[in-house]
Amino acid sequence: MDFSFPEEIQLLRRSVRDYVQGRLRPLEEQIEREDRIPDEVIREMAGLGFFGFPFPEQYGGIGAGELGYCVALEELGATSSAITNLIGAHTGICAMSIYLAGSHEQKQQWLVPLAKGERIGSFGLTEPEAGSDAASIRTTAKRDGDVWILNGQKQWITNAPIAGTFVIYAANDRERGARGGITAFVVPRETPGLSVGKPDEKMGLRGSYTAPVYLDDCRVPATNVLGQVGSGFITAMTALDGGRVSLAAGAVGMAQHMLDLSVQHAKSRKQFGVPIASFQAIQWMLADMETEIQVARYMVYQVAAKIDRGERVSHEAAVIKLFASEMANRAVDKAVQIHGGQAYMKGSPIERAYRDARILRIYEGTSEVQRLLIAEHLLR
Amino acid sequence: MNIIVCVKQVQDPETPASQFRVDEAAKKVIPPPGIPPTVNQYDANAIEAAVQLKEQHGGRITVISLGKDTARDAIKQALSMGCDAGLLIDDPAFEDADAYQTANVLAAAIKSVGDYDLILCGRQASDWDQAQVPQGLAELLGIPSVTPVAGIEVTGTTLRVKRLIEDGYEVLEVPMPALLAVSNEANQPRYPTLKGIMAAARAKVDVKSAADLGVNAVGRKVQLLRLYVPKVESQIEWITGETPEEQAANLARRLREERVI
Structure with missing residues (x-):
């Protein structure tokens, strides 16, 4: 079997890497300090096609598939987590929900502007009382002729403060829950009744906007229902499958960046008159980082290629999300140890990554939820 | 407007000097492994200048490179930035070509491409920094050349060119066809769009040997006597x-x- 990448994916990787090194890396401190990605950078990335990696050109994307998307996110994982969060929430779960469940007309209307980056997308599933137990959402959808009326509150919604298009999940039948009781709606920001609360203050992920989203008698045309009424939970879970794989790709990129910095530091930092790279304690940490990164990376590619072949990957997505997110946390922890006090200082890219990495084990399904899914698959 | 851009693939100038090795016996630089070569930065300025002229005046841009198979990447980068066609001259006979031999091969390649109004090169290549090929090429083709160029305007069949001089620049009028060697002051090369990259990846790059071009073999004008790290x-x-x-x-x-x- 040929495991080499097609030329377009190789060139894509090189180009995204150049963009990270030339454009985004110099902005990392500014993004951290100001807690925002400069608007002109978002506009520039939109113009270059960064918001439409996996989607076909007919829907405004660049046609790189899930594999190309994951390779790009792996490269982007090496810079501010704000970037992977912006693109991940926009592409992997918001726009992907429309791509998976939308009709051709809906894709033309909603997906094209998202894939071109003309609008930023946001995915509204999580609620104050519905995190891991996503099927228990309390936001309601009631039909009124040609319109659905949404009421409820969404929490920690990534991109909400800058989003132009929301995919909101609401219960049309709370009794039925996951089994036919949840529906996905496209809700443009300008829809009366939709409002976005104050952006959240977080431990890390500075520059990534999250906020509550309020739906107060928010009237949405019935033509904005994605897929069938009641099929929303399947759409959300399928989008999250892909989202987990691309999240894992970002985690691999982050871990690789930590390893690169650690190797560089170990070779240049001298203690007891020799580079610390000559100490076996340091060598083993580097070797363990490299080993785990390689394992995660190739599994990401494998699962992404499966998605491109149209196969269901719920099980593998849970496996790679669990492994890559925990692996990245171990890698960042080792990077802190290798860099010592330098990594503990504010302003260090490792200190930043240490705070940013922690969320990987929580969002888009906690490690515990992934284990639950994996065990369910094994024991079914 | 038909534009030809000559590009060279070079070792990444960001490569730390400490990582280079020199094989003094073979008189060769051994680049460090794992750092991919890149488009010579001044050539990227030439590509950008060509694409801007195409955007203003229409036309077609052909990119030519003399190099090994890896130089295909340099051509693809130019295609992804907006150039239209690529030609790679890959011939082991020219692996260590000096500036005269390179200009000679490029002249033959340019003649094989057909009519042109303008040839753009980078002012020099960041590996050897000799800055000899552009003028040599213009001489062989019998057309005027200007170097180093910081700005280009087209008015009819004439170019108005800003040429850098020690404490400023002078403006020259040059009839077309002409060759201009572009400096980094001219522009900031764009990041290619990802769609452009995907299209470039799928595009076919013509590959020709010296024999295909009917190049007359010419001897080196420069002999490398010794290569060493001072x-x-x-x-x-x-x-x-x-x-x-x-x-x-x-x-x-x-x-x-x-x-x-």
Whole structure:
């Protein structure tokens, strides 16, 4: 079997890497300090096609598939987590929900502007009382002729403060829950009744906007229902499958960046008159980082290629999300140890990554939820 | 407007100098593994200038590179930035070509491409920094050339060119066809769009050998006698004095002794 990448994916990787090194890396401190990605950078990335990696050109994307998307996110994982969060929430779960469940007309209307980056997308599933137990959402959808009326509150919604298009999940039948009781709606920001609360203050992920989203008698045309009424939970879970794989790709990129910095530091930092790279304690940490990164990376590619072949990957997505997110946390922890006090200082890219990495084990399904899914698959 | 851009793939200039090795016996630089070569930065300025001219005046841009198979990537980068066609001249006979031989091959390649209004090159390549090929090429083709160029305007069949001089620039009028060697002051090369990259990846790059082009073999004009890393020795001398003023005075005296000031 040929495991080499097609030329377009190789060139894509090189180009995204150049963009990270030339454009985004110099902005990392500014993004951290100001807690925002400069608007002109978002506009520039939109113009270059960064918001439409996996989607076909007919829907405004660049046609790189899930594999190309994951390779790009792996490269982007090496810079501010704000970037992977912006693109991940926009592409992997918001726009992907429309791509998976939308009709051709809906894709033309909603997906094209998202894939071109003309609008930023946001995915509204999580609620104050519905995190891991996503099927228990309390936001309601009631039909009124040609319109659905949404009421409820969404929490920690990534991109909400800058989003132009929301995919909101609401219960049309709370009794039925996951089994036919949840529906996905496209809700443009300008829809009366939709409002976005104050952006959240977080431990890390500075520059990534999250906020509550309020739906107060928010009237949405019935033509904005994605897929069938009641099929929303399947759409959300399928989008999250892909989202987990691309999240894992970002985690691999982050871990690789930590390893690169650690190797560089170990070779240049001298203690007891020799580079610390000559100490076996340091060598083993580097070797363990490299080993785990390689394992995660190739599994990401494998699962992404499966998605491109149209196969269901719920099980593998849970496996790679669990492994890559925990692996990245171990890698960042080792990077802190290798860099010592330098990594503990504010302003260090490792200190930043240490705070940013922690969320990987929580969002888009906690490690515990992934284990639950994996065990369910094994024991079914 | 038909534009030809000549590009060279070089070792990434960001490569730390400490990572280079020189094989003195073979007179070759051994680049470090794992750092992919890149488009010569001045050539990227030439590509950008060509794409801007195409955006303003329409036309077609052909990219030509003499190099190994890896130089295909350099051509693809140019395609992803907006160039239309690529030609790689890959021939082991020219692996160590000097500037004269390179200009000779490029001249033959340009003739094989057909009519052109403008040839753009980078002002020099960041590997050897000789800055000889552009003028040699213009001479062989019998067309005017300007280097180093910081700005280009097209008015009818004439170019108005900003040429860098020591303390500013001069504006020259040049009839087309002409060759301009572009400097980094001319522009900031764009990041290619990802769609452009995907299209470039799928695009076919023509590959030709010297024989395909019917190049007359010409001998080297330059012989490399020795290639080595110069040894840099430095020594530190502490300048003493009771007070900062005295230290400064002693430093000035010492610098004068060394005829530095």
